[in-house]
Amino acid sequence: MxxxxxxxxxxxxxxxxxxxxxxxxxxxxxxxxxxxxxxxxYHSIALRTVGIAAAVTAADAILAFPVGYFMxxxxxxxxxxxxxxxxxxxxxxxxxIRVYIWRLILDHDGVLNWSLRKVGLPAxxxxxxxxxxxxxxxxxxxxxxxxxxxxALERVPDSFLEASRDxxxxxxxxxxxxxxxxxxxxxxAGSIFTFSLTLGDxxxxxxxxxxxxxxxxxxxxxxxxxxxxxxxxxxxxxxxVVMAVYLLIARRLGAFEAL
Amino acid sequence: MERRxxxxxxxxxxxxxxxxxxxxxxxxxxxAFNKSNVESWPISSFTTHWFHAAWNSEVRSxxxxxxxxxxxATGIALVLGSMAAFGVARFRFFGREAISFLLILPIALPxxxxxxxxxxxxxxxxxxxxxxxxxxGHATFCVIVVYNNVxxxxxxxxxxxxxxxxxxxxxxLQTFRFVIWPxxxxxxxxxxxxxxxxxxxxxxxxxxxxGAQNTLPLLIFGYIRLGQQLPVVNxxxxxxxxxxxxxxxxxxxxxxDAGLVRxxxxxxx
Numbered sequence: 001m002x003x004x005x006x007x008x009x010x011x012x013x014x015x016x017x018x019x020x021x022x023x024x025x026x027x028x029x030x031x032x033x034x035x036x037x038x039x040x041x042y043h044s045i046a047l048r049t050v051g052i053a054a055a056v057t058a059a060d061a062i063l064a065f066p067v068g069y070f071m072x073x074x075x076x077x078x079x080x081x082x083x084x085x086x087x088x089x090x091x092x093x094x095x096x097i098r099v100y101i102w103r104l105i106l107d108h109d110g111v112l113n114w115s116l117r118k119v120g121l122p123a124x125x126x127x128x129x130x131x132x133x134x135x136x137x138x139x140x141x142x143x144x145x146x147x148x149x150x151x152a153l154e155r156v157p158d159s160f161l162e163a164s165r166d167x168x169x170x171x172x173x174x175x176x177x178x179x180x181x182x183x184x185x186x187x188x189a190g191s192i193f194t195f196s197l198t199l200g201d202x203x204x205x206x207x208x209x210x211x212x213x214x215x216x217x218x219x220x221x222x223x224x225x226x227x228x229x230x231x232x233x234x235x236x237x238x239x240x241v242v243m244a245v246y247l248l249i250a251r252r253l254g255a256f257e258a259l
Numbered sequence: 260m261e262r263r264x265x266x267x268x269x270x271x272x273x274x275x276x277x278x279x280x281x282x283x284x285x286x287x288x289x290x291a292f293n294k295s296n297v298e299s300w301p302i303s304s305f306t307t308h309w310f311h312a313a314w315n316s317e318v319r320s321x322x323x324x325x326x327x328x329x330x331x332a333t334g335i336a337l338v339l340g341s342m343a344a345f346g347v348a349r350f351r352f353f354g355r356e357a358i359s360f361l362l363i364l365p366i367a368l369p370x371x372x373x374x375x376x377x378x379x380x381x382x383x384x385x386x387x388x389x390x391x392x393x394x395x396g397h398a399t400f401c402v403i404v405v406y407n408n409v410x411x412x413x414x415x416x417x418x419x420x421x422x423x424x425x426x427x428x429x430x431x432l433q434t435f436r437f438v439i440w441p442x443x444x445x446x447x448x449x450x451x452x453x454x455x456x457x458x459x460x461x462x463x464x465x466x467x468x469x470g471a472q473n474t475l476p477l478l479i480f481g482y483i484r485l486g487q488q489l490p491v492v493n494x495x496x497x498x499x500x501x502x503x504x505x506x507x508x509x510x511x512x513x514x515x516d517a518g519l520v521r522x523x524x525x526x527x528x
Contacts, residue, residue, distance in 0.1 A: 066272040090280045092507040094460045097496040101283040109299035200369020
């Protein structure tokens with residue numbers, strides 16, 4: 001049994017390592033990096049990818065924190081269970097379909113513009129822009145942020161908040177000095193998902209973005225299509241490095257226990 | 260505790276966020292009945308015609324392939340994932356920490372990286388892309404889901420249970436049958452359901468490991484990209500939302516822990 005599990009471990013670790021080894025092989029091809037470094041188009045694509053990933057993470061954190069707080073401290077058992085399932089189910093329904101729905105919603109003749117017209121506002125026409133990409137990512141990854149934030153807030157003992165109040169702290173001070181530091185591992189655990197999944201994605205920009213919504217993933221995807229695997233791998237290394245650094249920081253901050 | 264105004268604000272915020280999550284899903288359920296093949300809002304008239312139209316041979320063969328790949332990958336994942344979890348939970352050996360870290364990593368790795376890596380590995384090994392290469396690709400993340408579920412369960416159950424069983428004279432098979440299996444069975448079922456749900460939805464790894472075959476997600480990806488057959492896509496979306504809800508709800512009843520969240524991360528689109 002021990003041997004079998006070792007073999008299984010070897011096999012499964014081989015699978016997860018595999019992406020690395022094949023990327024590492026190509027990294028020694030310096031020409032691809034030169035190309036990445038010298039072409040300003042690639043700079044702006046990399047910056048756009050990281051920038052939108054950061055914006056998505058921030059938006060998700062802001063949306064998720066009050067929900068996590070509500071679930072952990074205000075909701076009763078039944079409504080908490082209800083919200084839990086209500087957050088979990090969209091997470092597991094098809095990613096592709098959720099992106100597709102937003103394409104319909106943000107379309108020129110879609111639900112968003114229709115509702116805006118109904119209340120007398122001008123049409124938003126954000127379909128096929130970077131705004132659409134940001135909004136869709138925020139939507140798609142939101143459950144990944146809510147659940148760990150809820151988990152972290154649930155572990156904050158009531159007595160901490162009472163103690164803070166007894167010592168004369170106002171609501172804002174308690175939030176900033178007690179709640180936020182204690183919930184931070186949860187937020188970071190969530191951000192691992194929101195940030196890394198946005199970083200590596202190409203489907204949303206492809207289906208719902210515009211001409212200037214190219215992500216790193218899209219360039220990688222196109223390069224594979226045109227048989228330029230080494231260059232694709234070089235560019236794919238960029239999000240990997242960013243993520244590796246991010247994961248190391250996250251581990252330092254104790255986010256893995258909150259996953 | 261909190262002031263009344265704070266409570267009201269938090270409640271309202273939560274309701275809005277839940278609506279934000281669910282309104283799009285409700286909309287696609289409506290769009291499935293849209294009579295026109297132009298997908299604009301508001302929907303002027305309704306029909307069930309597209310449900311009939313969606314049940315064509317192309318969709319059926321894609322569905323059948325998705326089911327076969329999902330079942331096979333889940334089967335492989337159940338065996339390898341639970342053995343890996345046993346190894347990490349029960350034994351201390353060289354590189355154990357590294358392995359448990361490696362098994363978390365795929366959550367953070369973009370699916371496109373896994374996809375490219377497998378693709379070039381298959382090409383290098385002169386392996387023709389086929390149903391089997393898709394299965395291998397899917398097994399990589401399905402293993403993680405099972406592993407996480409089983410490991411979470413093992414960590415919560417005490418090893419002294421097994422020792423007690425052995426002290427009382429049970430042989431290996433009896434210990435497995437009466438002690439280990441009852442502890443693990445629901446975690447395995449939950450892990451299996453989730454692994455299947457993931458495999459059934461996967462696009463990115465599938466794209467790089469499939470030859471000429473289409474799984475259901477690949478088929479609709481193609482349709483959406485080219486803007487073709489959108490009414491059929493709506494119907495498939497309708498069906499997939501309802502169908503994936505079942506394994507997830509079942510799994511959620513079986514395990515009430517973070518395995519679900521981690522597992523979804525392993526999808527790493």
